[in-house]
Amino acid sequence: MPGRLLALVRPAPSSSPKSDSSSKTDTTHSLLPPVYSVEPPSSTRSKSQESLVMDAFKRHSLGRGDKKTPKVEAHKAASLNMEVESPPVVFYNNPQTSTGALISGQLKLDVRDSQLKLDKFEMQMLAVVVTKKPVAQHCADCSTKTSEIHKWEFLKAPLSLSHGMRSFPFSHILPGHLPATTHGALATIDYYLSAVATTSTGEKISYKRNIDIKRAIFPANEKHSVRIFPPTNLTAAVCLPPVVHPIGDFPIKMSLSGIVHNKGDAQTRWRLRKLNWRIEEIQKHVSTACNKHQQKVGGEGKGILYEDTRVVGAEEVKIPWKTDFEQGNIDAEFHAACNIATRPLCDVDTAIGMSLKHNLVIEMVVAEEWAPLKKLSQATPTGAARVLRTQFHLVVTERAGMGIAWDEEQPPVYEDVPSSPPAYINDYDIAQLDEVGSAMNL
Ligand SMILES: [Zn+2]
Structure with a gap:
């Protein structure tokens, strides 16, 4: 089941042995209702959080059994681990309408000492946005912005625990407006669960886990678009699926009309000689400055907009199309797909100045012919x-059905049966037309 793997992208850095049979929920500690932080995280906290993230990565990349590290791990009074019980986090539909997704699980505290007193035990869900082009190079505060999505405080008062495993359940409905985990060329968005237990001696037992958030936009009706190409009479009507996916192809139906023009006893007509498509991925990101470097961008709330466009799939259509000079139409049906090797990303639209969109560009080369009406x-x-x-806007999104929305039990609100093609046209535009010389090699 590929969906499960996605939630476990980065294994837990902690390697405490699992002894589920002995685990029991401690009844002496009191659970507080979720506390929403009203304070934005301070920059010092951001830094320490980020270094924790890096530590987790380092530990992971070093791997187990690295014989070259002679450093003996100091005795820890306890260790932390986690079991995520909720399915992979998938937000359904766009940020404006998504109901969010549940994250739930058990934090496992394995007390190794005979007695352990905890002063504090809390966990944060963090969003970390890393700008690849920070306003001030080498400034960690310009490049990394950490914000708290949710905080769990497991203790109301100090808690004494004896040797053994304790479970601390947690759950939260992640709001559906959050942007999905994205690793773009200009910026990355990642999410972490970060738990810290502080003992009465000041020792900190920490645990960090990456949480992958995906978004799946449900398909609605097929998209019908019309493009006209003045000064010719050519009109292209294109039918596209409402959403497409990074993996897998999708059908495109195109009809080119107005190809025949009769005048006097002769006919001029356009013949389609070449048909290409390509999928462009357009990333935009506004790099904002930290407090210290705001003057570089002209003050607070300002930033530098970066844009990056790349092609994530392109092909020449080789299957034949149907030319009907009597009706004056050319009909083509073909398939397009993102090239997986380019690692196509899903659409993202955020309030933090990062967006990712896709366009399908269709290019046709038509050549003019002349014929007498009699022959x-x-x-x-x-x-x-x-x-x-x-070009046409293409919505690239994850396939639905990889996770379960928190309101999964409700009947789906989307049309899962394709309706008959709508009578209206939702996309009408005057398209680009290039005249090419007769010298063009067709
Ligand atoms: Zn800075």
Whole structure:
């Protein structure tokens, strides 16, 4: 089941042995209702949190059994581990309408000493946004912004524990407006659960786990778009799926009309000579400055907008299309897909200045022919040719069904049966048209 793997992208850095049989929930500690932090995280806390993240990565990358590290681990009074019980976090639909997703599990505290007194035990869900092009290079505060999504405080008062395993259950409905985990060229968004237990002697027992958040936008109706190409009479009607996925192909139906023009006793007409498509991924990100470097961007709340466009799939259509000079139409049906090797990303739209969108660009080369009406089969190329280029917004999202929304028990609110094509056109535009010389090699 691929969905499960996604939630366990980074294994727990802590390697305490699991002894589930002996685990029992401690009844002496009191659980507090979730506390929402109203304070933005201070910059010093951001730093320490980030270094914890890095520690977790380092430990993970070093791997187990690294014989070259002679450092003997200091005796820890206890160790922490976690069992996430909720399915992989998937937000359904767009940030404005998503109901969010549940995260729940058990924090496992394995007390090694005969007695342990905890002064504090809390966990945070953190969002870490890393800007690849910080306003001030090498400034950690410019490049990394950490914010707290939720905080759990497990203790009301100091708690004494004896040797053994304790479970601390946690749960929270993550709000559906949060941007999904994204690793873009300009910025990355990651989420972590970070737990810290502080003993009465000041020792900190910490645990950090990466939580992968995905978004799946449910498909609605097919998208019908029309593009006109003045000064010609050519019109392209294109039918696209409402959403597409990073993996897997999708169908495109295109009809080019207005290809025939009769005048006097002759006919001029356009023949489609070449048909290409490509998928462009457009990333935008506003790099904002830390308090110290705000003057570099002209004050608070300002930033530098970066844009990055790359092609994540392209092909020339090789399957034949249908040309009907009597009806004046060319009909083409073909499939397009993102190239997995380019690691295509899903659409993201955030309030923090980062966005990721996709366009499908269709390019057609048409060549003009002339024929007498009496002998339509004897057409001659006039030498004129044009490139018709047009683009359509493409919604790239995860496939639904990888996780369970917290309101999964409700009947789905989306149309899972494709309806008949709508009578309206939801996308109408004048497209780009390039005239090319007769010298063009067709
Ligand atoms: Zn800075």
